[in-house]
Amino acid sequence: MDFATSENGNGNGNAIGDGEGHSAPGPVPVFGARFRTEPAALYRELRREHGEVVPVLLDGGVPAWLVLGYRELHQVTSDPELFSRNSALWNQWPRIPDDWPLLPVISRDQPSILGTVGERHRQRATLIGEAMEAVDPLELRGHAERFADELIDAVCGVGAADLVAQYAALLPVRVLAFLFGFREEHGPGLVAALNDILDGQERAVAAERYLRTAMARLVAERRERPGDDVVSRLLAHAPAYEVTVEEVTHDVMVMLAIGHQPATDWIGNSLHLMLTDDRFAASLFGGRSSVAEAMNEVLWEDSPIQNAAGRWTTRDTRLGGRVLGAGDLVLLGLQGANSDPRVRADGSALTGGNNAHFSFGHGAHRCPFPARETAEVIARTGIEVVLDRLPDLDLAVPATALTRRASPWLRGLVELPVRFTPTPARGT
Incomplete structure (x- = not known):
């Protein structure tokens, strides 16, 4: 890499290079509090000080590059030959300890689909897409409504609830666990493990072990007793794509992790927007046109x-x-690219029917369409059930009192306390 600090161990000093002989401010810790509290302002500041490709430090002072530019991120995700998904290329592996908390996210041996490239990736992506595509959207919505109603039944008579801890953090994993073939009693443990992994803190490694064990148990059960579920379909069709049982196990773990927490945060962040922005007030009182x-x-x-x-x-x-060396790690700044002023003329929102954002990725490794469709059905159903079931919904605390998860990867609320007029449970 062409930047370093004293903790990098390669003695290049505190400045970074721009490839033109100039110096610039040093690298930025990715785990800083501002990534959680004020990311929009931080991204503007990083652009002003560093440009569209920012030198950053991961946990333990490990260097990487964060791409904030929309065009630059499009370039990275469109060129898998130059910007590979093969993590074994990383030039920093010799300095990574065995207990590094980001190993569940950045692993040298990545046996899941996330670490595959080329034709092998296409084969495994096709297998996953076919297994997910077999889920009927109407049946999916029915399952999501059933689980959502059960969760709302637990709080609707109280007149107050935390729509993250008591609802959004539980709904996606319950739906996905059902689709994958898990028994319902496994839900709470799966939620806790997924949160610990994605927060990237000290419990991440142990949580990954728990999740691996749970996935191996599920795959073994579905091999012995196949059913009408995603995992059974993966196992049934895997031989045609020369995918092993072990690879299916790893891919199911990735599918659950990527499917659950982003959908949880999509629900929470959307409800937060609708509760704090007057443009969506009508939706809180019976309208539904603004949910999408x-x-x-x-x-x-x-x-x-x-x-x-x-x-x-x-x-x-x-x-x-910037000058990047062979084996450098490039982080995809999805939100930073979405807010790039070069594609947001005059601060335009670019919302409505515009789907050119990077929130589902881009290129060969983007989120497969069936998976995106599943996440959207779960999230939209979850939001609509809340609005249908909880009248006079309002925040129970000032919006400024809400806190975000301490994660450099995901942006979600820790809690979303609300109050509403108590209503009877439906007993579905």
Whole structure:
């Protein structure tokens, strides 16, 4: 890499290079509090000080590049030959300890679809897409409504609830666990493990072990007793794509992780927007036309997946005026690219029917369409059930009192306390 600090261990000093002999401010810690509290202002500041490709430090002072530019991110995600998904290329592996908290997210040995490239990736993506595409959207919505109603039944008579902890954090994993073939009693443990992994803190490694064990148990059960579920379909069709049972196990774990928490945050962030923005007030009192608009605006302005890891350069190259070395780690600044002023003329919202955001990724490794459709059905159903069931919904605390999860990857609320007129349970 062409930047370093004293903790990098390669003795290049505190400045960074722009490839033109100039110096610039040093790298930015990705785990800083401002990534959680004021990302929009932070991205503007980073652009002003560093440009569209920002030198950053991961946990332990490990260097990487964060791409904030829309055009630059499009370039990275469109060129898998130069910006590979093969994490074994990383030039920092010799300094990564065995207990590094980001190993569940950035792993050297990535046996899931996230670590595959080329034709092998296409095969596994096709297998997953076919297994997910077999889920009927109407049946999916019915399952989501049933679980949503059960969760609302638990709070509707009280007149107050935390729509994150008691609702949004539970709904997607319950729906996905049902689709995958999990028994319902496994839901709480899966939620806790997924949150610990994606927060990237000290409990992440142990949580990944728990999740791996749960997935292996599920796959073993579905091999012995196939059913009408996603995992059974993956196992049935895997031989045709030369995908092993172990690979299916890893892919199911990725599918659950990527499917659950972003959908949770999509629900929470959309409800937050509708509760705090007067443009959506009518939806809180019986209207539904604005739900899709709110959800799309969140994907532009408050994306559940803020940053993603990552891509690794296969050779020395230039990007956004920076000189990147072979094996450098490139982080995908999805929210930063969505807010790039070069594609947001005059601060335009670019919402409504505009889906050119990066919130589902781009290129060969983007989120498969059936998976995106599943997440949208779960999130939209979850929001609409809340609005249908809880009259006079309002925030129970000032909007400024709400806090966000301490994660550089995901942007979601820790809690969303609301009050409403108590109503009887439906007993569905």
